[in-house]
Amino acid sequence: MLISTKGRYGLRSMADLVLNAQENPVPLREIAERQGISESYLEQVFALLRKAGLVNAIRGSYGGYTLARPADQITVGEVLQALEGPLTLANCAKIGTPLECDKMDSCLTMPFWKELSAKMEEVMSSFTLQDLVAKETLPGLTPEVKEKEE
Amino acid sequence: MLISTKGRYGLRSMADLVLNAQENPVPLREIAERQGISESYLEQVFALLRKAGLVNAIRGSYGGYTLARPADQITVGEVLQALEGPLTLANCAKIGTPLECDKMDSCLTMPFWKELSAKMEEVMSSFTLQDLVAKETLPGLTPEVKEKEE
DNA sequence: ATTAATCCTACCATCTTACTAGGTTTAGAA
DNA sequence: TTCTAAACCTAGTAAGATGGTAGGATTAAT
Numbered sequence: 296m297l298i299s300t301k302g303r304y305g306l307r308s309m310a311d312l313v314l315n316a317q318e319n320p321v322p323l324r325e326i327a328e329r330q331g332i333s334e335s336y337l338e339q340v341f342a343l344l345r346k347a348g349l350v351n352a353i354r355g356s357y358g359g360y361t362l363a364r365p366a367d368q369i370t371v372g373e374v375l376q377a378l379e380g381p382l383t384l385a386n387c388a389k390i391g392t393p394l395e396c397d398k399m400d401s402c403l404t405m406p407f408w409k410e411l412s413a414k415m416e417e418v419m420s421s422f423t424l425q426d427l428v429a430k431e432t433l434p435g436l437t438p439e440v441k442e443k444e445e
Numbered sequence: 446m447l448i449s450t451k452g453r454y455g456l457r458s459m460a461d462l463v464l465n466a467q468e469n470p471v472p473l474r475e476i477a478e479r480q481g482i483s484e485s486y487l488e489q490v491f492a493l494l495r496k497a498g499l500v501n502a503i504r505g506s507y508g509g510y511t512l513a514r515p516a517d518q519i520t521v522g523e524v525l526q527a528l529e530g531p532l533t534l535a536n537c538a539k540i541g542t543p544l545e546c547d548k549m550d551s552c553l554t555m556p557f558w559k560e561l562s563a564k565m566e567e568v569m570s571s572f573t574l575q576d577l578v579a580k581e582t583l584p585g586l587t588p589e590v591k592e593k594e595e
Numbered sequence: 596a597t598t599a600a601t602c603c604t605a606c607c608a609t610c611t612t613a614c615t616a617g618g619t620t621t622a623g624a625a
Numbered sequence: 626t627t628c629t630a631a632a633c634c635t636a637g638t639a640a641g642a643t644g645g646t647a648g649g650a651t652t653a654a655t
Contacts, residue, residue: 296448296529296530296531296532296533296534297533297534297535297536298446298534298535303535303554306554306557307553307554310553310554314553371557379446380446381446382446383446383447384446384447384448385447385448385453386447403457403460403464403577403578404453404456404457404460404577406577406580407456407521407568407572407576407577410568410572411565411568411569414564414565414567414568415561415564415565417564418557418560418561418564419561422557422560426557427553427554427556427557428553430556
């Protein structure tokens with residue numbers, strides 16, 4: 296039940312973009328290198344992010360990508376939905392789509408799927424990219440992990 | 446990001462089993478017919494449910510399946526985990542598995558995945574099979590939908 | 596003109612999914 | 626004992642998704 300690499304790579308890359316955004320746009324080559332992801336595969340990921348209006352692209356030499364909005368105004372849910380499509384685990388959790396729900400008994404499971412989707416949506420829309428890079432926002436975790444070398 | 450048919454069919458079939466459990470075991474043929482699912486595919490689904498200890502099988506003529514425990518003591522999460530494997534959406538949400546987390550920046554996303562998994566687990570473990578068939582248990586939803594009939 | 600970047604499309608191998616098919620046991624009933 | 630209906634088991638398979646690679650075209654700063 297893992298999410299695909301598109302979503303995982305894309306989310307990591309967006310966090311990377313937040314961290315490394317100076318005044319210059321960030322080229323994919325750098326993100327790919329830092330994150331250990333194939334550059335040409337990342338191109339396809341960022342094509343989706345661009346179409347969703349989450350990043351801006353600057354073409355040509357010294358080009359790259361920038362966030363289309365401030366990091367605290369882009370939710371993780373937006374990123375994942377752009378890359379993975381609808382974020383529901385069953386069709387009958389989607390509003391207005393009684394696709395398989397014409398079976399009488401199958402709809403017994405609908406309240407569960409709806410509740411699950413609602414809770415997932417809650418988490419995804421409350422987490423922003425800023426939350427990912429600002430480690431202090433998460434109370435339960437140890438903030439001092441500076442063991443690593445620079 | 447849909448869950449597979451194994452999970453969806455299995456959950457519907459378990460609810461079906463709750464509803465149609467008399468003193469006799471319920472044969473797969475009946476469940477398959479009611480739910481509109483291929484019987485031989487359902488066999489594979491129930492093989493997983495049996496190995497997980499969620500149903501008991503009675504072989505031979507007049508055989509079939511029964512719940513291994515009362516319906517209010519089997520959670521939806523148990524059923525889905527038996528059919529889908531681990532219910533996390535990213536590896537780093539699993540405890541004790543720093544698989545892709547040796548990349549420094551990749552772990553920026555870990556708190557999100559952990560939070561999401563925790564919330565999903567919360568819903569899945571709070572919903573029992575009994576809740577699925579007893580529609581009054583859901584407070585947020587309209588308990589009487591008779592108005593739509595008229 | 597060169598270079599470095601995005602952009603675009605096609606292709607590919609592997610894996611997963613959702614089955615189907617065909618057989619074997621098992622046990623109640625006739 | 627035989628018939629029958631059920632669980633059980635394993636292999637195969639077509640279609641789609643996944644996770645890329647390859648090669649070029651376009652764009653813009655130097």
